[in-house]
Amino acid sequence: MKNGKYRCRLFIYFLTSVMGLLFFTVSDSHGQLQTLKLAIPQKGLFDTSMPTLMADKMGFLKEGGIKPEIFWTSGGAETVRVVTVGSADIGISTGTESLVTAFMKGSPVRIISAQMTGSPELFWIVRADSPYRTIKDLDGKSIGFSRPGSSTHMILQLAVDHYKIKVKLVPVGGVPDSFTAVMTKQVDAGWSSPPSFLDRIDKGEIRIVFKAADLESIKDVTLRVNFVNASFYEKNAKLVKSYLNALKKAIDYMYQNPKETAALFAEINKFPLSVAEAGLKFFPKESVALTPVSRVDFSVELALKLKMITKTPTEEELKKLIVAE
Numbered sequence: 001m002k003n004g005k006y007r008c009r010l011f012i013y014f015l016t017s018v019m020g021l022l023f024f025t026v027s028d029s030h031g032q033l034q035t036l037k038l039a040i041p042q043k044g045l046f047d048t049s050m051p052t053l054m055a056d057k058m059g060f061l062k063e064g065g066i067k068p069e070i071f072w073t074s075g076g077a078e079t080v081r082v083v084t085v086g087s088a089d090i091g092i093s094t095g096t097e098s099l100v101t102a103f104m105k106g107s108p109v110r111i112i113s114a115q116m117t118g119s120p121e122l123f124w125i126v127r128a129d130s131p132y133r134t135i136k137d138l139d140g141k142s143i144g145f146s147r148p149g150s151s152t153h154m155i156l157q158l159a160v161d162h163y164k165i166k167v168k169l170v171p172v173g174g175v176p177d178s179f180t181a182v183m184t185k186q187v188d189a190g191w192s193s194p195p196s197f198l199d200r201i202d203k204g205e206i207r208i209v210f211k212a213a214d215l216e217s218i219k220d221v222t223l224r225v226n227f228v229n230a231s232f233y234e235k236n237a238k239l240v241k242s243y244l245n246a247l248k249k250a251i252d253y254m255y256q257n258p259k260e261t262a263a264l265f266a267e268i269n270k271f272p273l274s275v276a277e278a279g280l281k282f283f284p285k286e287s288v289a290l291t292p293v294s295r296v297d298f299s300v301e302l303a304l305k306l307k308m309i310t311k312t313p314t315e316e317e318l319k320k321l322i323v324a325e
Helices: 002-031 046-057 077-084 096-104 151-163 175-183 198-202 230-256 258-269 273-280 296-305 315-321
Strands: 034-041 066-073 090-095 109-117 123-127 142-145 168-171 190-192 206-211 222-229
Touching: 034 046, 034 077, 034 230, 046 066, 046 090, 046 109, 046 230, 046 258, 066 077, 066 230, 077 090, 077 096, 077 109, 077 222, 090 096, 090 109, 090 151, 090 230, 096 109, 096 222, 096 296, 096 315, 109 230, 109 315, 123 175, 142 151, 142 175, 151 168, 151 222, 151 296, 175 190, 175 206, 198 206, 198 273, 222 230, 222 296, 230 258, 258 273
Parallel strands: 034 066, 034 090, 142 168, 142 190
Antiparallel strands: 090 222, 109 222, 123 190, 123 206
16 A cells, blocks of 8 residues: 555656656747847838837747847948948848848848838828929939938939939938928928828828839839848858748738737837828738849849949859848
8 A cells, every 4th residue: 555655656756757847848948039139220110110020029039939139220221231240130121232232342141031022102202382293393402312222212213213303312311300301491302101291291291292103113123121141141040030930920910910010000100090000001911021032133233323333243143142032
């Protein structure tokens, strides 16, 4: 009888020990998150900010073993610089031609996914009392963009060529800075992205003079990409893939749950839910798909035309630059 009780206690002790070990192992594996430093431009914009923030909120990043550390930038060359010097591991939403240029100049960068194909969201505004009604009216005037090497810079260059006008291009920074520059007449027109200032447009304080979507030539072009520091990628390819998987889950979730998406969008920007809901309509899901990286030839030609690079990259060079699946 005593032996039976002893065996029973021994079995319970063994079972408890095993369960405890399993619990510790599972908890420990989930607790070991690797910090991933992300350079994200234009805090609060839907396509740049929301996928990562939603992935974090829903636990998709944690599932992939990732703890995000975000560095907010003003875009373009600043984002490239932060990643190339190793201050961040991955850069988000940067002009494709800027990455081609950086790579051809020897910078350690690799393109890991598309970020924006076409440009259904960007537009340019003027004051309500401005005499300018279309971009053609801005011939000889000043137009603001965010930063050199950004997609706003590239789109303006394309628009100037398309409409055959001469303008002064002025780097003004982010959306709030652009609005200030327009309202204080530092520039005649400035860039914006929804839902910023849609309410002011409705109130008649400002109006749109040009939409990037008006340029047919860019509708199938991946204008912005996500990229990684090459040295980091060589050592952490699986982690980078986990991040992209988390982004894809987040993008799918956002479009399946538009009310929750609008609520988070409104929260991070501190504007009314109705404004957030209006802003989401500018971003069809296919425009923010991570694959494919399309029409890189277009970005190469633009970089050559703007004298950002002096020669066309070879097929082998492009294969080395673009590691996106």
